[in-house]
Amino acid sequence: MNYYDFYYYSLCHVCKERINVKHCKKCKCVGYCSKEHQKLDWLMHKSICTAISLTRDSFNNKKIFSFQSWIEHRLKLHSKWRNILKRELLSYENQIWMFLPVCSICYSEDITVVCSECLNVYFCSKEHQEKFESCHERYCKELSLCMKTDVELFQIKQYPISKVASIPANYVGFPENNFEFLNCVLEENNKGITFQKDKELVLKYELIALSANILNTLRICKIIKERKIDKPEVVLHVVGACNTEITFDWGIISEVVFHYIINLVYLKVYLIGPTCNASLLECVDPLTYCCECINLERKVDVEVVQDLYHNAENNLRKPDFILLLNSGLHEFENQKDLDTWLPSISCLLKNVNVPILLTAYTKNEIIKDTNILKCSCDNLTFFLDCVENPFVNLRPFRDWNTENKPVFYFNNYITILKNANV
Numbered sequence: 001m002n003y004y005d006f007y008y009y010s011l012c013h014v015c016k017e018r019i020n021v022k023h024c025k026k027c028k029c030v031g032y033c034s035k036e037h038q039k040l041d042w043l044m045h046k047s048i049c050t051a052i053s054l055t056r057d058s059f060n061n062k063k064i065f066s067f068q069s070w071i072e073h074r075l076k077l078h079s080k081w082r083n084i085l086k087r088e089l090l091s092y093e094n095q096i097w098m099f100l101p102v103c104s105i106c107y108s109e110d111i112t113v114v115c116s117e118c119l120n121v122y123f124c125s126k127e128h129q130e131k132f133e134s135c136h137e138r139y140c141k142e143l144s145l146c147m148k149t150d151v152e153l154f155q156i157k158q159y160p161i162s163k164v165a166s167i168p169a170n171y172v173g174f175p176e177n178n179f180e181f182l183n184c185v186l187e188e189n190n191k192g193i194t195f196q197k198d199k200e201l202v203l204k205y206e207l208i209a210l211s212a213n214i215l216n217t218l219r220i221c222k223i224i225k226e227r228k229i230d231k232p233e234v235v236l237h238v239v240g241a242c243n244t245e246i247t248f249d250w251g252i253i254s255e256v257v258f259h260y261i262i263n264l265v266y267l268k269v270y271l272i273g274p275t276c277n278a279s280l281l282e283c284v285d286p287l288t289y290c291c292e293c294i295n296l297e298r299k300v301d302v303e304v305v306q307d308l309y310h311n312a313e314n315n316l317r318k319p320d321f322i323l324l325l326n327s328g329l330h331e332f333e334n335q336k337d338l339d340t341w342l343p344s345i346s347c348l349l350k351n352v353n354v355p356i357l358l359t360a361y362t363k364n365e366i367i368k369d370t371n372i373l374k375c376s377c378d379n380l381t382f383f384l385d386c387v388e389n390p391f392v393n394l395r396p397f398r399d400w401n402t403e404n405k406p407v408f409y410f411n412n413y414i415t416i417l418k419n420a421n422v
């Protein structure tokens, strides 16, 4: 992770220090701890700084009265900045318009107060801070954790876990939630995790959360029975994958899966999506597995398929399990010409008796997404229907467009179903 991969108003953009941060005089959005760090960033900052200051006047003149108009205003800024720069914005530049520093009550840009706990909400006055307190209280800790986790990952450069524990052969249960799962698969000296979220724990779980969700689904669908499976190979289709899934640590994810499923030796993973960048896939090296996995010649094979599912599916091995992770099936629901999901959905529902795990950020989204599948097939069997996921990721992310809920979680809600038509 590089310093310019993310943006927080209250931190020095270069070193992520929080003390003595002064903001760029021209754009008033990006902060630095020192002249040196401002200089260091200037070449990169110049273009977005100009775009922000050129659009600042339109911002000043505009009165914003509601959260909805605040959303629309920022979307307009986004397209103006893109027009000025004549290119797509970088991810931290997107974060600037999404998390533009304004007073949480009146949207004024004259900020005089910042929440001293999370550094992530801003106010024009003490009065407005007090007015917002009851609304902010619930999320202050989580907003603070967002920032701490990003900074931690930036500073340590890699995830704080490297070895997966073996699971005793006589254990036939399954952890009930994400915390228990962590305790089950971490190396002995890491165990004893308490139900307290902190940045290190959040990152540890982020690394293996997908294995928890894979195993939980296979268990609920009775494909895994008493930690065994009918055949020693499993083929996964991750449909609508993007670069997030490609950069996962598939070595660790697969080893966790191998340790739980006693007789599994081969895992084939297809990451399928039109925006997938195959070059991001680092080689998955089974030599990092434990001795037992190496002796059993266990192997994961991850393949990136840069295409829409319905175009690619014919050339892939048939799936035992399909994953749709935070896929937003409903996003283009009413815009038929933009909706590439429809043909893909009928294609994935062709697979009879193959479980599908569907995940979403919010309850609302999982209901909409599930409905789309319900409308596409008459014979669906539901194992779980739009429920909260006990194996939800623990890492909060900032949400820019939901009023009164400034954070969201990956895989927060799930549906597990299959086409039971025989």
Ligand SMILES: [Zn+2]
Pocket: 012, 013, 014, 015, 016, 017, 032, 033, 034, 037
């Ligand atoms: Zn600095």
Ligand SMILES: [Zn+2]
Pocket: 024, 025, 026, 027, 028, 029, 030, 045, 049
């Ligand atoms: Zn600037």
Ligand SMILES: [Zn+2]
Pocket: 103, 104, 105, 106, 107, 108, 123, 124, 125, 128
């Ligand atoms: Zn205000």
Ligand SMILES: [Zn+2]
Pocket: 115, 116, 117, 118, 119, 120, 121, 136, 139, 140, 141, 143
């Ligand atoms: Zn706060």
Ligand SMILES: [Zn+2]
Pocket: 255, 258, 259, 289, 290, 291, 292, 293, 294
């Ligand atoms: Zn192993």
